[in-house]
Amino acid sequence: MDHDSDENLHSLRITARGAKAAIEIDGKRVDPGALSGYTLTHREGEPPQAVLYSGDYVDSVFEGLARVSVADLPDPGPAAAVFLSAIDAEELERSALARPDLGTGPHSLTQAMLTQLVEWARGL
Known part of the structure; x- marks a missing residue:
């Protein structure tokens, strides 16, 4: 990237108060509802x-020149597919059935399996 030229830079001002922020690029305010962070x-x-x-804000204040990029949040689908494909079905069933919070009502085994998968995904 050519960082010696100011032609690719934009004036950026971010003023955050609590959960809300005002963002201006080149003096033009960005619609607050258009960004999630x-x-x-x-x-x-x-x-x-x-x-x-794209689509709440973090507490922060920044004013100066910056290269501005607008990004979409990554699609979690591919990472979820890789995680789920590595799951041993027998181990999942065994772990879910051994859970102390396994209920006796409808869908309780499915709930226990989903809870187990969340815990494994978090490294617990």
Whole structure:
């Protein structure tokens, strides 16, 4: 990337108060409902970079020049598919049936299996 030229940089102002933030790019306010968040990074020798996420805000204030990118949140489907394909069905059933919170009502085994999968996904 060519960081020597200011032509690719935009003026960025972020003012956050509580759960709300006002974001301006080149003096134009971004619709608050259009974004779900943002990240700011800055590496030595490079201009700061702001990444804006589509559809609440983080408490922060930033004002200056930055390269601005608008990003969509990654699709969790492919990562979920990889995780689920690595699950041993016997181990899942055994673990779900051994859970102390396994109920006796309709769908309780399915609920126990889903709870077990969430725990495994979190590394518990």
